[in-house]
Amino acid sequence: MQILGGMRVKKFLTASLSLFALLTFVLCITAWCFTYRGDEEAGPENAYESRVVLGFAQLGAESEWRSSSSLSVREAARKRGIELMFVNARQKQENQIKAIRSFIAHRVDVIAFSPVVETGWDNVLQEAKAEGIPVVLVDRSIRTEQEGLYVAFLGSDFVEEGRRAGRWLLDRYADFTGRVRIVELRGTEGASPTRGRDEGFREVIARDGRFEIVRLLRGDFMRSRGREEMERLLSDGRFPSVDGVDVLFAHNDDMAMGAVEAMEEHGIRPGRDVVVISVDAQKSALDALRRGKVNCVVECNPYIGDQLMDLARRLAAGLDVPALTYSDETVYTADDLENLPSRPW
Ligand code: GYE
Numbered sequence: 521m522q523i524l525g526g527m528r529v530k531k532f533l534t535a536s537l538s539l540f541a542l543l544t545f546v547l548c549i550t551a552w553c554f555t556y557r558g559d560e561e562a563g564p565e566n567a568y569e570s571r572v573v574l575g576f577a578q579l580g581a582e583s584e585w586r587s588s589s590s591l592s593v594r595e596a597a598r599k600r601g602i603e604l605m606f607v608n609a610r611q612k613q614e615n616q617i618k619a620i621r622s623f624i625a626h627r628v629d630v631i632a633f634s635p636v637v638e639t640g641w642d643n644v645l646q647e648a649k650a651e652g653i654p655v656v657l658v659d660r661s662i663r664t665e666q667e668g669l670y671v672a673f674l675g676s677d678f679v680e681e682g683r684r685a686g687r688w689l690l691d692r693y694a695d696f697t698g699r700v701r702i703v704e705l706r707g708t709e710g711a712s713p714t715r716g717r718d719e720g721f722r723e724v725i726a727r728d729g730r731f732e733i734v735r736l737l738r739g740d741f742m743r744s745r746g747r748e749e750m751e752r753l754l755s756d757g758r759f760p761s762v763d764g765v766d767v768l769f770a771h772n773d774d775m776a777m778g779a780v781e782a783m784e785e786h787g788i789r790p791g792r793d794v795v796v797i798s799v800d801a802q803k804s805a806l807d808a809l810r811r812g813k814v815n816c817v818v819e820c821n822p823y824i825g826d827q828l829m830d831l832a833r834r835l836a837a838g839l840d841v842p843a844l845t846y847s848d849e850t851v852y853t854a855d856d857l858e859n860l861p862s863r864p865w
Pocket of ligand 1: 583585676772800
């Protein structure tokens with residue numbers, strides 16, 4: 521009897537366990553179906569984007585433009601659910617190289633960086649390539665010995681920005697007969713925006729013998745340095761000159777704003793006594809344009825976070841991406857005061 525009773529209990533237990541296992545299985549399948557449907561409804565991209573890890577080596581925090589660029593990348597990664605490893609390299613190439621090596625060690629899906637200077641990247645990019653990690657250049661470009669060390673460039677056409685500044689100047693003084701003396705306040709030496717803006721500007725002004733670059737100042741894209749350099753120039757007492765037009769062509773807004781401050785302290789009216797051309801079109805320069813202290817602002821777009829996330833998602837999924845994406849940019853002058861863009865940051 522006891523044996524029979526024991527067998528019944530055993531049968532009962534086996535049956536309950538099987539039923540339990542079956543129920544668990546059904547529940548799991550149902551839960552999986554719901555989750556899967558959720559992803560499909562959110563669109564095929566969302567099904568894989570949460571798994572994308574992007575390593576981004578930002579070059580520093582030297583300017584308003586740079587802060588906007590960093591915010592744009594962080595914002596876009598957060599919105600798209602992309603895991604972002606963000607490093608601020610504090611304007612040092614070795615820090616960027618270290619950051620890229622750490623991304624490789626973490627086996628991120630995609631590496632992006634804004635190279636502080638153009639050369640010296642071959643070794644670290646070969647390492648990324650050997651590990652099969654695609655690299656995207658953001659904002660600044662590089663020169664390498666070997667082809668194919670990065671898959672895409674996303675940023676601005678700096679030569680064209682320089683040409684835009686030059687064309688505006690030529691136009692503005694089309695009917696003028698005297699000399700136009702230009703002071704060029706340059707960004708970081710060895711960086712692609714410095715080279716490009718200089719090249720494009722010179723190419724255009726070279727068409728007219730009245731335009732001459734008389735001084736080069738080096739301001740490293742920083743407001744404090746722009747101010748110092750202008751201060752130094754003003755203390756030699758020959759700027760602005762009395763006959764002809766003097767022009768300041770600053771490679772970015774921050775340096776232009778620093779120089780504007782220095783001029784005002786010396787009783788010079790920027791925008792009137794000296795014609796001021798700046799590049800970026802960040803808040804400070806657009807305000808200065810409104811107040812007549814800057815005459816021409818060439819736009820350079822830092823809000824490329826969303827485009828970068830699109831590229832990262834596609835690359836992580838093994839899809840093709842365009843090798844070159846330039847931002848659509850314009851020029852702002854006193855004629856555009858009604859239509860100046862409002863900046864998100
Ligand atoms: O113009 C400047 C910044 O690389 C385009 O770097 C960028 C430049 C930008 O510091 O403000």
